[in-house]
Amino acid sequence: MSTVSYSKLSQTMLWKLKILTFTSGAIxxxxxxxxxxxxxxxxxxxxxxxxxxxxxxxxxxxxxYFLGGRIADSHPKFDKICGIVFSVGLFIVGIPFFASSVIDFSLAIMPISQYTPLLATFLLLMLPSVLLGFVSPYAIKLGAHSLQKVGNISGNLYSIATVGSIFGTFLTVFVLIPNVTVHQIIFGLGIALIGSSLVGLKASPQLIAIAIVIILVVPWSTFSVNTISHNGQLIFEKETMFSHLDIIEFGDNRSLYLDGLRHSSMNMRDPLDLVIDYTEYFHLGMMFNPAAKDILFVGGGGFSGPKNFLALYPDVKIDVIEIDSDVIDAAKNYFNLESNPRLQIFNDDARKHLSMFDKKYDLIILDAYATNYVPYHLMTHEFFQTLEKRLEPNGVVVSNLLGSIEGNNSPLVRSIYKTMKETFPVSYIFPTESEPIFLQNIMIVSSNQPYEFDRLQLLEISKNSPADYLVDELSKHEHLYTGIVETSDVPFLTDQYNPSEVLINPITKKPYMQDLQEKQIEEKQHLEYSMNLILGFALVAVSAIWIFYFKKRIWNFN
Structure with a gap:
């Protein structure tokens, strides 16, 4: 072969290696x-x-990297590494089909703890990570074999892989997740990997790749791979920057779900009604401080609380801080949130916002915690100090927590209570359920003022309040906790020490809320299972063809 033709061949091979390396890094x-x-x-x-x-x-x-380097030294064939990349792409397009089963298996083998996500992640991602690690040493071996410049080639290809990783990160975070569903993203990643591998494969793999695209694209408008099912009709769905957002209608109720958990519900016949019981306890703040005029809600959701307060208290002005702009848009589009001169909405992180603005409030309502996630920076001593600076002298804080006061589900609640007591020496605890050991919403009402109320006084106030929601609740002694909260065995939470994931772990072991009708869920899951089964069998068949071809035509050491 002449020098010119050899050079052209080398440059062609180098570009193919760059494509493979860049794509692998991005994926x-x-x-x-x-x-x-x-x-x-x-x-x-x-x-x-x-x-x-x-x-x-x-x-x-x-x-x-280790295994790929050894194999590359023994059998440096370009079609072999392309076949490996093709196989990884095929595995990735299958992830949405078996992810739920992997998670269920992980939960069965290892009841939920801090190690359960490690097992599930290992089963889902270890194999593709190992095989994609083959690409860099293989590419260096092939590139160096063509150009005889190991240092230059290795630096070039590692740089391209890193640029690919940066590109994949930014593309997924800023473009794909806000605009495309998760299973479509994963299908796209698998198809992209398969497509890049075709630069070194022949006609048969190309036909297999076309079959995979047809299998995935044709039914994809009806295909569902959600790990969590909701009862009712899905009317809106979006991957936001912070969570997976669903809006579901069931009967007269419309609900907002974030990462599979219900955060807000609205009665479409009476949009100002408080559908979820714990939101009625927000009015405790107005009972403690009836003169409150400036109110802050930390966490918007479907804006049930702010809308209700605006309707019942004509003299109040309300600010809402909500970190997720898509949640705000959903509230406007689906939960009757209308412009109001007495309502200001800030799309911001609550701690950052409160640190930068010096407005003071008569009442602050914290409603930013979820069953499976707590924003750790909103439960520390330093945050509560910031909160105290934003309170008027008679100001009150109402904090909605999830857990229990006693028993195994109580560490998180007791830790937050212990931490708040350092800043707010006056604190009342209102369980929303009858027993302190039950997993439930718990309201802590705190202030620097020496408010002294008992249940009967609060009951009389509630009877004369524009919001009489709590009359039945306060008629029962169990909804005002009068026992001593044990805090000696739980941590004081600071920015430097905040083991919130450990504290919330017992809570995540149990379902907090069950609002699904079992029969309808089973019917829906049966339909989804049937569709998944058909598509899964089609992919298995195509995979079997590929495995046979790969083993016979590519994966040999001759």
């Missing part, structure tokens, strides 16, 4: 971020979930 990071949206509805967006994702990906790549 690794994009897959890590996309998979987080499968895991967080079950395990929460905790350090354990993200630590598992990062650790498994890095472990897999490290092992892949």
């Amino acid at each position: 690794v990071m994009a897959l890590e971020i996309a998979t987080s949206r499968i895991l967080t509805p079950v395990f929460g967006s905790t350090i354990y979930t993200w630590g598992s994702l990062i650790g498994v990906i890095l472990s897999g790549l490290s092992l892949g």
